[in-house]
Amino acid sequence: MPLPAMPLGRSTDEPAPESTQDRPRPSAPARRPRLYVLDGLRLVAALSVMCFHYVGKPAGWEKVWRGAPDELLPGLHGPAIYGWLGVDLFFLISGFVICMSCWGKRPRDFFISRVVRLYPAYWAAVALTSAVVLAAGYSFSTAHALTPRVVLANLTMLQAPLGAQAVDPSYWTLWVEMLFYIVFAVVVAFGLTYRRAVVFCVLWTLAGVLAPVAGLPLLSTLAQASYSPYFVAGIAMYLMYRFGQSFLLWGIVVFSWLLAQYQLSGTIRVYQQWLPQHLSWTVAVAIMTLCFGLVLAAALGLFDRITWKWLTTAGALTYPLYLIHQEIGITMIHWLRGHLAPAPTLAVVVATVLIAAWLLHRIVEKPLSGLLKRRLTTAFDRLTEADAAAFGGARRGE
Template identity: 50%
Template sequence: MSGFTKAADRTVTAPEAAARSIGLPPLHRPLPPASQGGRPPVAAAQRGGRLAVLDGLRFLAALSVVLFHFVGQTPASMEFVWGRPYDQVFSEGAHSVFAFGRLGVDLFFLISGFVICMSAWGRSPRDFFISRVSRLYPMYWTAVILTTVVLLAFDSPFDPPQGQTVVANLTMFQTPLGVNNLDSVYWTLWPELCFYLLFAAVVWRGLTYQRVVVFCGLWTVAAVLSAGSHIQLLTLVVNPTSAPYFIGGMAFYLMYRFRPTPILWGIVGMSYLLGLYFLLTPTGGRNNWATWHPWRPWLVLATTLFFAAVAAIALGWTGRVRWRWLSTAGTLTFPLYLIHDVIGVTVVNHYGDAVDPWLLVLSLTAGLVLLAYVLQRFAERPVADAARRAMRSGSFGLRTPPPQR
């Protein structure tokens, strides 16, 4: 009882009072346990494990992008894919529904903010670097090589790539180099890379609740300023149209790891509004929907559902869902996303006139999922494991070498 009295009588410092006023946890004490109205941090095993529902959402996002490219693209793109006007292939209703698969990328980014924050927590900058490199490059290089072979060896509607284009794409820095993506879907890799590079600064300092909150706030301000500044370099680094989803995902992870607070809900709310703004802006945004799909209320509904789904995970409402097949599906997301476009469009271009369109789309999608599993199981995983072992065995040459004698 005396201990409780001492704690209650303790003088609250000005910094702590300021922290409390905006929803930050105390500066020098852990979050209060659930019995005192707070939510304890999740267990270590749970923090490091996979979240089945999150994996399922990630696979659903990838699948929606795949079907968008085959069924829901703009009329001009659909004619390029199928060789005839889209309304001669699919009904207007089907085309309108699958057009929303384009938003799967936004869900990707939202989940990425959650996952990267979760996987980086407690890791050193070295471990963070190893995890990101081994996660991205093995499968990406496999996809670039496979795509190049398809473009060179088969009669594809896409132009054969030039050597310098392939080389630039292998670096994953083709966007800042001003080189075309070998596959149009690669455009999302640059915002991801920028997120990793920016977030690495926080990892270097050590991840804490306060530091991630400050990072979210600074990135939000930078995104708003860069959107209106028209400074190309700033926009290239900050990625204002993608940033709100990464930021919202990080805030959701803080809710999951600690507890919801007013400042976290404020970050999520601002990210949601900025995401909608860039989505609905006819000029200056990433999606110019007004030119071909003007019914915007559905865009608002879809984005709202994305944030609501990740919020349910962050609040622990889906914790009992532990189906292993969802986690397996989650591992197929990256390879499926990388390989589906050029390979799929090449197949459609060859057999679009000979096979029923829906049968072709369904069988092609199933085949791509199977190919993604084979690549993940026998290419990505072994190479990634070997890369991690190799990088962990050395110091990257960062230590000062001994002087030459």
């Protein structure tokens, strides 16, 4: 999700790019309606990943389900083994939304918005998941015991580069997302324009292609060749949404799809090692293409008539849902399967996790995000004031 997943809002009403060369058409609109459908797609992505972890992935099946889900829930198991493709949909939407949400913003605003969006719900999820794992006495997803040292390291969200075990295995996507923020922050620092966004798409695409053969670990880490095509395509789709279609933007989207379909075979091999059933490359590419098509259709305005307000709530709980669903949900399945049939067990777990995600959003994420934003804004204001005072003092001393 993991994914994940960023807040959606109206596109900003800042001035269009500075030069006419930056605009694909003279009348590019500065404001577009909220894309409610993207909120819904984020929830679909989270639910598909959840379905994969609950019904599709066989790790610990016998102990968790007290039987194999492909036999207990055969109707769901077949589609569920492709649920991991929800992560690709997350990354597509993330490229779109991050470009939209930081347009016209200063680097400090970009930094504050990402910290405020990512960390409050994440800290609560780490604490809640750790408590459940410690209460269960066993991690059903990783089969490793949590230690205070590991839990504290997870609070940084940098457990992947630190080499620490993740409290919940789903957190691996957060590091991919953070790397995207790091490289995209360079564009934000120079000022985000149509031209710079396009140049970024081209350069990051080239880095993803060259990284595997360059033999440079840092380049490979930043390039994220397996997932960068989704972010790049999402950015190009946002530019279509804001400025209109162009041959160049269509070329970026198609080129990204071509790279993604090739990289998909390596991702399939990773998931295939956990599944006794054969994963079809054709089916996986078809689902991936559908993901591209849905986000592209939203960018082109084909879903503008969808203005259901409840989709905003669905989008808001997607990130907390992704953060708490795997370890907590699997533990609940293990506890309930001794008392309920498979279908009711799954229904109760999904409903409980959805409610918990909504409560986490309302009780923890919203108030803590507001507090954190105010504190960070004040801190940056003081930093600016201190720099201005130091500069003024230096000028007077000349």
